[in-house]
Amino acid sequence: MSDTSEIDTLIEARWVIPVDARQSVLDNHAIAVHQGNIVDILPAHVAQAKYNTKKNVDLKSHALIPGLINTHTHAAMILMRGLADDLPLMTWLNKYIWPTESRHVDDTFVFDGTRLACAEMLRGGITCFNDMYFFPEAIAQGALATGMRASIGMIAIDFPTPYASDADDYLAKGMALRDKLQSNPLLSFCFAPHAPYTVSDQTLAHILTYADQLEVPIHIHLHETTDEIDISIKSHGMRPIERLHQLGMLGPNLIAVHMVHLNEAEIQLLQQHGCHVVHCPSSNLKLANGFAPTPLLFDQAVNVTLGTDGAASNNRLDLLEEMRLAALLAKATSKRADTLPAYHALEMATINGARALGIDAFTGSLESGKAADITAIDFSDLHLSPCYDPVSHLVYAAGREQVSHVWVNGNILLENKQLTTLDEADLHRRALYWEECIKSSI
Template sequence: MSQKTEIDLIVSASWVIPVVPRNCVLENYSVAIDQERIVAIEPSGELHKSYQPKQHLNLEGHAIIPGLINAHGHAAMSLMRGYADDKPLMEWLEQHIWPAEQKWVSEQFIIDGVQLAMAEMIATGTTCFSDMYFYPEHTAAEANKAGMRAQVNFPVLDFPTMWASGPDEYISKGLQLAEDYACEPRINIGFGPHAPYTVADEPLQKIAEFAKAKQAPVQIHLHETAYEVSAAIESTGRRPSQRLHDLGVLSERTQCVHMTQVDDEDIVLLQQSGAHVVHCPESNLKLASGLCPTEKLIQAGINVCLGTDGAASNNDLDLFAEMRSAALIGKITANDAAAIDAMTALEMATINGAKAMAIDTLVGSIEVNKQADLVAIDLSGIEHQPMYAPISQLVYTQVGHKVSHVWVNGELLFKNGQHQTLDIESLRIKAIEWQQKLKAR
């Protein structure tokens, strides 16, 4: 009898949904994990013949999926959840959000807000998030401390803010941050030019050059509203996407957020450049920004992933909810009930996000040798019966609150509904304190 290999953990579940290959549902399977990586995926009765785990977790009635990837947000804005609801975009920004940020955003605001956001994201199955906000050094530090995976995009704008005086300082501080985290495998630093209408040609060209040299991601709000596009055409004679293309900003490293206003010329530019689209369905709905034509983009071979945007315009960070909204909106915009099916929506929240961030060799699916970023969802409740199609249940029913376990790099961040790396009671107190400050205005 051959000797068994000692490993850290075996997780057994009623269903393992690896995402790659697509539409695959493995019934009564187990995932073996050792030293942060997935080492085997086999029927539950088979793994114990080859492996001796230090721990075996049997999650009957659960589904195991890859960790969800929130490809766009402003984590610290969780402290502004519900602060200024039901306002048009520019009124919301100019009269409410920007004045509040000017008054209240500080290093401590970022620390507390990011922790609050991570608590919500972890509890609803997100293991990796992309962020674009002020004091990115604190976002990176808090994500690293909590054990999450993150792409932290440092902001770049033409005008001064509490973090920097102008484009040169934004970029200089951001490049230093990238150096500081060069050896942290879970944290990647990217460029975050806010939008074409807030960043001039010269800094955008610099960003394009630096990003190419350093193979760094670039994330930018793009074609968020019809007004943005029409105003750009009036002032420059070009659609914003064409301007970015001409400046060299669009590439396979570029993540275009929102893209609710898309024509055939935009699609050609996205195809040629290899740029990705980050769809934020619920934020776009709430701010009446428009509807991203996701089915048309996907049929054109463009990678589309999902983001929540910030909690100030959503108001939650639950990617399961975004999956459902993305699927339903995708059908109505395509006028086709078969468009953006459940599997496609799940891909948008997992492997497609990993592709956009260029980490798909590490995460985004459950495959041998990939990092063990996993989520367990309890589907044993009566509201999930009968179980014809687990993937459909994950997308079309409300399951974010059913997450029971979350692992990143094989480290358990959420166990039986309890956080393992965040102090929730302390966060609750801090959130109330910030509410009282902002409410007083």
């Protein structure tokens, strides 16, 4: 681009933290954005001389980071937040969540819940989420109505729901949806078998075949609880991860969520096969599932990402909080203060998630040629002063209340803490409507 070229937007900031291999922190830099992409990152004074801009955004007290990537959630379950807290996972599912879903979940519920979740995620700096839930077309439409990037789970489970009658029906509907929407630049797709205890070998084998043919990831809950492992040993004579290994499912397209209960041999398997792990610290803590052995996974160079899980089991969609928890838990469980330093925690919430989803060519870091998926964090609050290390502050001190601006694909979706694509009053009305529906059926 010539020195006199016009660009859409120039964003100037106190710091730009691109999340690159050098672990750079760039002082007083600017990001030049044109037609949805980053075209340059350079010192602010040089940028002012080099570019004519349609819009200049001056964020002199802010840090710019890649948009956060929530690698595992069930967005629409935000409409069940707080419905049944302080219960073990299987009790929570069997007595409360699954019965509520059978009564109320349809495409309208999912669309409304997804938009509400998108509002919360945007306010927390999340630009992309990987979702697993029923009625995935409603998830996609909810994300698109917001302007967020989303990886849509083609869910599969071996029992009927209002969405599908059997495993073949789930898969057929999911693949038809992918065929319909895969050209949209904001959407990608994953196969999403719920968990080994709800999906048969036959269904998993079909998914593996389709995933290999279509070159899409497989996103599955795995080794979340000791109950899950006990059920697998009783039913299959082996632990769940060994079952998946025998089926040929371990590979670089596997995104394994939770992975709380792992032994050394299983961690070696993950490393050898290039699998990805999604760490959901708040959900694991709240459901009393234990502590994922993330330090051992890091030691084996397994790609570990971060997810919030659904708001029904977290109860927040706050990836900044997950970064802090992940770092603190890794230090406590390893008894090493240097485990999971702040920059690595930021990588888990950005580029590591993009790699797992297969979208790192165009998002997950701030680089020329990538999509302008950018989050701005305001460091002007008193409790963020003084600042010796902005990355440390991001992980250990800042909160989602400091997120001021969010861009996805160059479009501003949060501006001065105000949502630009969603009607907050309408979101409140729809949330209250579903609250009354659910309360009346309990």
